[in-house]
Amino acid sequence: MSDQGYQTEGTGLGVLAWIGVSIVSFAVFLAMFSPWIIPYDPTQATENVSMPPPPLSAWPSLFWQTIVDGAPVPHWFGTDASGLDVFSRTIEATRTDLIIALSANIVSIIIGVSLGVISGYYKNLWTETLLRTSDLLQSFPVFITAMILVALAGRSWVNIVLAMSLLYAPIYLRLTRSEVLALRERGFIESARSLGKTEFAIARQHIFPNAIGSSLIQFSVTIGFAILLTAGLSFVGAGVRPPTPEWGSMIATGATQLVLGDWWPSLFPGIAISVTVFGFAICGHVLEKRYGR
Amino acid sequence: MADSQNTVLSAHGLSVEYADDSPTLADINIDLKAGEIVGLTGGSGSGKSTLAYALLALTRHSARITGGRVEFGNRDLLALSDIELEQIRGRDIALIVQNPRSALHPMYQVGQQISRVYQTHGGSRGAMAQQRAIEMLRLVGINDPERRADAFVHELSGGMAQRVLIALALSTNPKILIADEPTSGLDVTVQAQFLDTMWETSRKTGTAMMLVTQEPGILANYCDRVIELDAGRVIKDVSASEFVYGSILQSTDSPVSDQNACQVGEPLVMVEGLRKTFPLRGTKKVVQAVDDVSLSLFKGESVGLVGESGSGKSTVGRCLLKLLESDAGKITFDGQDLTDATGESLRQLRRRIQIVQQDPYDSFDPRWTIEQSLRDPIEIHNIVPIADAKTAIEDSLNRVSVELSTLARRPKDVSAGVLQRIAIARALLTKPDFLVLDEPTSMLAPQGRHIILDVLKQLRTDLDLSYLLISHDLTSVASACDRVVVMYLGQVVEVGPTSDIFSKPAHPYTKALIGAHLEESPQTRRVDKSDRLDLEGEIPSPIDLPVGCYLATRCLQAKGACHTERQELEKLNSHHDVRCMRASEIELDEAS
Structure with missing residues (x-):
């Protein structure tokens, strides 16, 4: 009776969910099909250097000419100082950033959740050490730590993924552990125990499935962070090596041209980052509102 | 009983709707007389609490009062502004909610909370108000009220907090007291003590009370009249002695049957x-x-x-x-x-x-x-x-x-x-x-x-x-x-x-x-x-x-x-x- 009249489905959530899901699916679509979408090789310079994008008003007619008359594809977002097509690179970068962010999160959720279940279940020297280590990892500024780790291990995407996994795993570990601690006190765990179920079966059938929910919600939010971090690392030169198209490094190379008035090489990847991170953040928010506690 | 002189609160055609398909109150007509204890009962989801709140022109989140009047004196509570209502609520009509601990402020001493309410509604101030608080605490049967008045909520047990709440509600001498399942979560001996206090207070002060409860025992022992709701409608409004308690349950209390205490051999x-x-x-x-x-x-x-x-x-x-x-x-x-x-x-x-x-x-x-x-x-x-x-x-x-x-x-x-x-x-x-x-x-x-x-x-x-x-x-x-x-x-x-x-x-x-x-x-x-x-x-x-x-x-x-x-x-x-x-x-x- 007391929780009567408390609505979980707000009216505003529907629109917000739509926006978030659209953004995320569009990003995933671009990442999957970028080779068929992009008009130019993203790592091959053209002879047009620092060419500004055509004015927006000219886009429809340019588009028409390209499709119908077979005119050469214009540089929609212009070209950078080396003559690389910004449009093709921005889209191809979706692939780079999403793959890195996604793999880092998958690795960290697997490590974090499994260690979280173990540390929630057993309280001994090992799990205590584990928890203090994760505290230690979380106490450093994420960005600096990631930078140092990548600098030490070498600038390959595998190393970036590993460094980020190490930083994000504690988030999932903490989250899962607190869920497990709460679940252990629940009546249905006691029921299962008195029914004669083994501890392993209880952990696998009851604890794990009920504990994973909040981590899956966190997953969506953390992907957004991971994209920001990937871009940030490249921006300071500790990320993927150029000329691999990547939003952060694109902004960095474009930034030097900014003083000359060439706004386009950094603006478009900048928008791409903001929109993508925003999309994932909304999805996380919506998931939390709908399924979170 | 029909003299309208005694009626302190009455609802006419009161209706409440929820945004979703939760229970809706439709066309409720009830009244409450001075010094009377009325039990409001019904199965869960029948709209008991919704009605109790609506009588104070309050609704829960997503609910809306859609029609009717709640007459208090010669005024319609539903037509009053929030400021006017604020003066009536607490002074003339008090509410006791289910969970006493969450209803009291955790950071003020309970005596202070009582004296504040008293002051707000035109009572005296300072030491006099504090005296009033102690008096009220004594009235509801709290031992050593001088010391208890300085206690914080977390220092009180559930039963005591519930009694502080009733002291707070009664401090302004309200004409009506509405209590929403006041004893849920209390032990049986504490429940009996608490209800005894409420009953005695009502008899002493002439306050009309409405007890929202599902317990037939409470209805039978403490109420003068019982109103039963079902799916948002009043289906019964009778005196407590006429109320058929079997309608909310089938009484199966048969005396303890066979005493074939088979205590033979080893215990299991x-x-x-x-x-x-x-x-x-x-x-x-x-x-x-x-x-x-x-x-x-x-x-x-x-x-x-x-x-x-x-x-x-x-x-x-x-x-x-x-x-x-x-x-x-x-x-x-x-x-x-x-x-x-x-x-x-x-x-x-x-x-x-x-x-x-x-x-x-x-x-x-x-x-x-x-x-x-x-x-x-x-x-x-x-x-x-x-x-x-x-x-x-x-x-x-x-x-x-x-x-x-x-x-x-x-x-x-x-x-x-x-x-x-x-x-x-x-x-x-x-x-x-x-x-x-x-x-x-x-x-x-x-x-x-x-x-x-x-x-x-x-x-x-x-x-x-x-x-x-x-x-x-x-x-x-x-x-x-x-x-x-x-x-x-x-x-x-x-x-x-x-x-x-x-x-x-x-x-x-x-x-x-x-x-x-x-x-x-x-x-x-x-x-x-x-x-x-x-x-x-x-x-x-x-x-x-x-x-x-x-x-x-x-x-x-x-x-x-x-x-x-x-x-x-x-x-x-x-x-x-x-x-x-x-x-x-x-x-x-x-x-x-």
Whole structure:
């Protein structure tokens, strides 16, 4: 009776969910099909250097000419100082950033959740050490730590993924552990125990499935962070090596041209980052509102 | 009765709608007369609370008052502005909500909270207001009100907080007091004390009261008139003596049946000198939850384990299943030592001992359907071949009379009463010899409670099942038990056959428990009795236990030695034990 009249489905959530899901699916679509979408090789310079994008008003007619008359594809977002097509690179970068962010999160959720279940279940020297280590990892500024780790291990995407996994795993570990601690006190765990179920079966059938929910919600939010971090690392030169198209490094190379008035090489990847991170953040928010506690 | 002079509040055609399809109040016409206590009842979801709130022109989130009038004096409350309402609420109409602890401000002393309300509504200020607060606290029966006025909420027990709330509500001399399930979550003795206070206050001050409750006992004992709601409509508005209590439940309280105490041979379950303490975080102190408890249970026997919250009865139940490790003592089950059992042997023993927990919603995995949850015990112990599992599950549901269509549902879509019966069905699937039922009825509405007890009685005849029924309400479980064990603060204070316990209870605590039970009959109202066998105050903290008899601080019969000497469980006769040195003395006193 007391929780009567408390609505979980707000009216505003529907629109917000739509926006978030659209953004995320569009990003995933671009990442999957970028080779068929992009008009130019993203790592091959053209002879047009620092060419500004055509004015927006000219886009429809340019588009028409390209499709119908077979005119050469214009540089929609212009070209950078080396003559690389910004449009093709921005889209191809979706692939780079999403793959890195996604793999880092998958690795960290697997490590974090499994260690979280173990540390929630057993309280001994090992799990205590584990928890203090994760505290230690979380106490450093994420960005600096990631930078140092990548600098030490070498600038390959595998190393970036590993460094980020190490930083994000504690988030999932903490989250899962607190869920497990709460679940252990629940009546249905006691029921299962008195029914004669083994501890392993209880952990696998009851604890794990009920504990994973909040981590899956966190997953969506953390992907957004991971994209920001990937871009940030490249921006300071500790990320993927150029000329691999990547939003952060694109902004960095474009930034030097900014003083000359060439706004386009950094603006478009900048928008791409903001929109993508925003999309994932909304999805996380919506998931939390709908399924979170 | 028809004189409109006395009517202080009346609702005409009151309607409330919810945005979703929650209960809607339609065309409610009720009135409340000065000095009258009205019980507002109905099943869950019938709109009782919604109506109580609407009378104050309040609605819950997403609800809307869509029509009607609530007349107070010559004014329509629904037509008033918020500022005008603020003056009426609290001064003329007060509300007591369900959870007293969350209704009081955690950072102000309770006396200050009372004096503030008093001041806000035009009472005197400063020391006078504080005096008023203390006066009110005394009025609602709080001992040492001067000191209690300086207490914060967290320093008060639930019962005391509930009384502070009523003191706060009454401080402005309201004409009307609306109480929404004021005693849910209180122990039976505290509930009786609290309701007595409310009843006396109403009679003294002439305040009209509306008690929202599902308990037929409360309606019968304290109300003058009963209004019953069903699906948002008034279906009954009669005086309490005319109200048919059977309409909310089928009274099945048959006297304790056969006393064929089959106490032959070895007991099935034997507990000797069980002790369990819980360390208190950050201190060296311990909570003494179970203090030297011994009990035995024979095959086919049903025993009730009764006591208020904090008496350690649930801890005993959980030690029996080895869900908790005991500190000392020995538990034997069918000749096997349970205390030493581990691994596979423990698993096998657990098949034969099952537990039904207090909160049915908590005892099922929320992600699993009922069928999955019921299949579980069969698969764990290979009770029947997998092919026959479905039949076994259906049989078990039939046994507790639950429809088979619930199998596909998840726990949240099943009502509490039905889910609790499914919990019993699940426990029975392992074909246990012994069942521990830990307050199986305390979370349920009165109807559900009676059904559970009926199911238990049926199982006893059908399956010759032995069970330990843990409860805080002695009377309500009596019909389902052969013997009763009464616990207080971790000790067994009285053991005996159910009939003996009821006909000649020996321990003052047992007497108080029996006295606190609210009979569902308006003929034997508790408030009409001159001597209510009562206890003072509330259960002491199990951290700093009294030196002598644990009950001495609350017992009206306590004398000198009671406060200094530890009491032992002594035989009254061959099967009736009591832990009270004055038991026979008191009996003589009463007889004379």
